[in-house]
Amino acid sequence: AQKITQTQPGMFVQKKEAVTLDCTYDTSDPSYGLFWYKQPSSGEMIFLIYQGSYDQQNATEGRYSLNFQKARKSANLVISASQLGDSAMYFCAMRENIQGAQKLVFGQGTRLTINP
Amino acid sequence: DTGVSQDPRHKITKRGQNVTFRCDPISEHNRLYWYRQTLGQGPEFLTYFQNEAQLEKSRLLSDRFSAERPKGSFSTLEIQRTEQGDSAMYLCASSLGGTIPYFGPGTRLTVT
Numbered sequence: 001a002q003k004i005t006q007t008q009p010g011m012f013v014q015k016k017e018a019v020t021l022d023c024t025y026d027t028s029d030p031s032y033g034l035f036w037y038k039q040p041s042s043g044e045m046i047f048l049i050y051q052g053s054y055d056q057q058n059a060t061e062g063r064y065s066l067n068f069q070k071a072r073k074s075a076n077l078v079i080s081a082s083q084l085g086d087s088a089m090y091f092c093a094m095r096e097n098i099q100g101a102q103k104l105v106f107g108q109g110t111r112l113t114i115n116p
Numbered sequence: 117d118t119g120v121s122q123d124p125r126h127k128i129t130k131r132g133q134n135v136t137f138r139c140d141p142i143s144e145h146n147r148l149y150w151y152r153q154t155l156g157q158g159p160e161f162l163t164y165f166q167n168e169a170q171l172e173k174s175r176l177l178s179d180r181f182s183a184e185r186p187k188g189s190f191s192t193l194e195i196q197r198t199e200q201g202d203s204a205m206y207l208c209a210s211s212l213g214g215t216i217p218y219f220g221p222g223t224r225l226t227v228t
Contacts (some may be wrong), residue, residue: 047218
C-alpha cells in the first residue's frame with residue numbers, strides 16, 4: 001500500500017505567491033515523523049522541514065511551514081512568497097518507528113515551477 | 117561544517133562491469149543510509165548502518181549489491197555485474213542517531 005501520496009505531479013505559481021504542496025500518508029504507528037525535502041536539478045536532496053507526530057504545533061522554518069492535520073493524515077508544505085530559486089522537485093517522506101525502522105519512505109514528488 | 121560527500125558524482129559503465137561508490141557522512145554522524153532514485157520517482161531505501169553495523173537491508177538490495185562501513189566512518193556501495201536496470205541516482209544520507217537525515221549530492225550511474 002502506498003504510504004506517502006503526493007497527488008500533484010506539477011505546480012505552477014507566480015513569483016511572490018504562496019503555494020501549498022499536498023502530502024497524505026498512511027500508517028498505523030502512533031509515533032512517526034514527516035519530512036519535506038527539495039531536490040533541484042542538480043540532484044541533491046535538501047532538507048526543509050520536519051514534523052513529529054506528537055508535536056503540538058505546526059512546524060515552521062523561515063518561508064516554509066507544514067500544515068499538519070493528524071486526523072486527516074495530511075502534512076502539506078506551504079511556501080510563502082515564492083522565489084525563482086524555489087523551482088525544484090519536492091518530496092514528502094515519512095519515517096515510522098515500528099520495530100525501530102529507520103528508513104524514510106518517499107512520495108512520488110511534486111515538480112514546482114515558479115514563473116517570473 | 118562539511119556536508120555529506122559522495123564520489124564519483126557521475127559514473128558511466130558497461131553492462132557486466134563492477135562499480136563502487138563512496139560516501140563520506142557528516143563528521144560524527146553515526147548513522148548512514150543508502151537510497152536509490154530512478155527517473156521520475158522518489159528515493160527508495162536500500163540499506164542503513166549504525167556505526168559499522170549494517171542493521172537493515174531492503175529487498176531491493178539483490179545479491180549483486182554489497183555495502184560496507186568498515187570503520188564506522190565512510191561507506192562504500194558496490195554493484196557487481198551491472199545491468200541496465202541499475203541505472204539510477206544513488207543517494208547517501210547520514211544522521212546523528214534518529215535525528216534529521218542529511219543527503220549528499222548523489223552518484224548518477226549510467227549502465228550502457
